[in-house]
Amino acid sequence: MQGVLTDTDVAGEACLVWLRDDLRLADNPALTAAVASGKPVIAVFIFDQANTAIRPLGAAARWWLHGSLERLQQALRDRGASLVLFKGPSATILADIIKAAGVSAVFWNRRYGAAERAQDAAIKEKLKADGIEARSFNSHLLYEPWEVKTKTDTAFKVFTPFWRAAREKSVPAAPLPAPQAIRGRALPDTLSMRPVTLAELALRPEKPNWAAEMETLWQPGEDGAAGNLDLFLGEAINGYGENRNRPDFRSTSRLSPHLRFGEISPRQIWASTTLAFESGASAGKERDFDKFLAEVGWREFSYHLLYQFPALASANFQGRFDAFPWRHNPEHLKAWQQGRTGYPIVDAGMRELWRTGWMHNRVRMIVASFLIKHLMIDWRVGEDWFWNTLVDADPASNAASWQWVAGSGADAAPYYRIFAPVLQGEKFDPKGEYVRHYVPELAGLPNDVIHKPWEAAHPVLTRAGIRLGTNYPHPVVSHIEARDKALAAFKSLSPETTA
Numbered sequence: 001m002q003g004v005l006t007d008t009d010v011a012g013e014a015c016l017v018w019l020r021d022d023l024r025l026a027d028n029p030a031l032t033a034a035v036a037s038g039k040p041v042i043a044v045f046i047f048d049q050a051n052t053a054i055r056p057l058g059a060a061a062r063w064w065l066h067g068s069l070e071r072l073q074q075a076l077r078d079r080g081a082s083l084v085l086f087k088g089p090s091a092t093i094l095a096d097i098i099k100a101a102g103v104s105a106v107f108w109n110r111r112y113g114a115a116e117r118a119q120d121a122a123i124k125e126k127l128k129a130d131g132i133e134a135r136s137f138n139s140h141l142l143y144e145p146w147e148v149k150t151k152t153d154t155a156f157k158v159f160t161p162f163w164r165a166a167r168e169k170s171v172p173a174a175p176l177p178a179p180q181a182i183r184g185r186a187l188p189d190t191l192s193m194r195p196v197t198l199a200e201l202a203l204r205p206e207k208p209n210w211a212a213e214m215e216t217l218w219q220p221g222e223d224g225a226a227g228n229l230d231l232f233l234g235e236a237i238n239g240y241g242e243n244r245n246r247p248d249f250r251s252t253s254r255l256s257p258h259l260r261f262g263e264i265s266p267r268q269i270w271a272s273t274t275l276a277f278e279s280g281a282s283a284g285k286e287r288d289f290d291k292f293l294a295e296v297g298w299r300e301f302s303y304h305l306l307y308q309f310p311a312l313a314s315a316n317f318q319g320r321f322d323a324f325p326w327r328h329n330p331e332h333l334k335a336w337q338q339g340r341t342g343y344p345i346v347d348a349g350m351r352e353l354w355r356t357g358w359m360h361n362r363v364r365m366i367v368a369s370f371l372i373k374h375l376m377i378d379w380r381v382g383e384d385w386f387w388n389t390l391v392d393a394d395p396a397s398n399a400a401s402w403q404w405v406a407g408s409g410a411d412a413a414p415y416y417r418i419f420a421p422v423l424q425g426e427k428f429d430p431k432g433e434y435v436r437h438y439v440p441e442l443a444g445l446p447n448d449v450i451h452k453p454w455e456a457a458h459p460v461l462t463r464a465g466i467r468l469g470t471n472y473p474h475p476v477v478s479h480i481e482a483r484d485k486a487l488a489a490f491k492s493l494s495p496e497t498t499a
Helices: 029-036 059-078 090-101 114-129 159-168 212-217 222-236 256-260 266-281 286-308 319-323 330-338 344-356 361-374 379-389 397-406 421-428 433-438 458-463 479-491
Strands: 014-019 041-047 083-087 103-109 133-137
Touching: 014 029, 014 090, 029 041, 029 103, 029 133, 041 090, 059 083, 059 222, 059 256, 059 379, 090 103, 090 114, 114 133, 159 286, 212 344, 222 256, 222 266, 266 286, 286 397, 330 344, 330 361, 344 361, 344 379, 344 421, 344 433, 361 379, 361 397, 361 421, 361 479, 379 397
Parallel strands: 014 041, 014 103, 041 083, 103 133
Antiparallel strands: none
């Protein structure tokens, strides 16, 4: 049976660690507490799709989860324990393990979606009623959502004062070390619910294998997270304040999928970044470090928003946007999804997303603005596409960021901020290297027209092998006309009311 250990001591009390979005050993408070209890440890991951109130993972995130679980299984095995996998309803499976294995304590790290909190609360209440110790911990955030409030004890709705208030609090707790040895407990054969293998979870595609390029670019797991952080703090942090907007550079940390699955904690990032700054590696680059930590802060703010407004991914934070005249245009949506809008920077971003499961943050804003304010397609349609195609599809950051671009969210971009795709491309991909990589049919165009091929002279297009409307599309909409229509629609909304 999967999960059976060399440890033959199967009698007496055990402590169960229920892992979810915290797939790491270091700075894992629930795991640390379980080891400190002195009881043998049973580590469990449950792939639970039975609770329909909890949003199921998208395809790209499922691909990542496979790799993350695979590496955590090995890491626990190296320390004397195992990660046992189950598929089914969490409450039923936990009850089965507790009864069969003599579990006297169950520990986990907290989640912040409404359905997840409700599930955890119900399970904790049942466990305590049955005389089982049940404890939860914060491993996902620097500060709990109820810890950062305004002076009137209300939740922040604007990022800057939120982050200022958070920075004024005590320094985040130091990250916990990974346990070097874990006394595991083998599961008995009397379980009613059978453990499953990683392959049986069927998290990765087979035919066709659309994740082939992703496999060459990413290393899911705790070691991959640590490697990306070290690489970033050793190189890309210098100039981050400006270079983070350049998709043609490797200028960002690429930690978002690792954070999404808890392969690294924000406390670890905070501690490592602070240490790098204090060690003198900053060389006068305080702004670079501040900007990077502010990105961690935006993730933090997004979770605080999710906690106070659970429908963040499905309802406008500002109610006046309920009246917005969204358009239903399947052809425009398909062109956007496939990277065939005729705007090179938009198309490059959407193709990067499809091929790699990720997209540069500046380009995320550009493509989101295009869908919402050029095509006037509901932001929720875009959020859902990102949810299915991003390896870092995060329940808080994804929704909060889409609402920010739409203007419907907290601290949202003003309605009149409409990204001009040509200007954005020229400013942030000045040599067209990003576009040439992901839209290779445009590779032969000179820099001055690569972001606006419709303005290229016919001989220039011919030399580049481009036939507009045949091997690269004309723009699906005119920027000026689309901008005017969007502005008129935004101005028609009633005065602001927020959730």
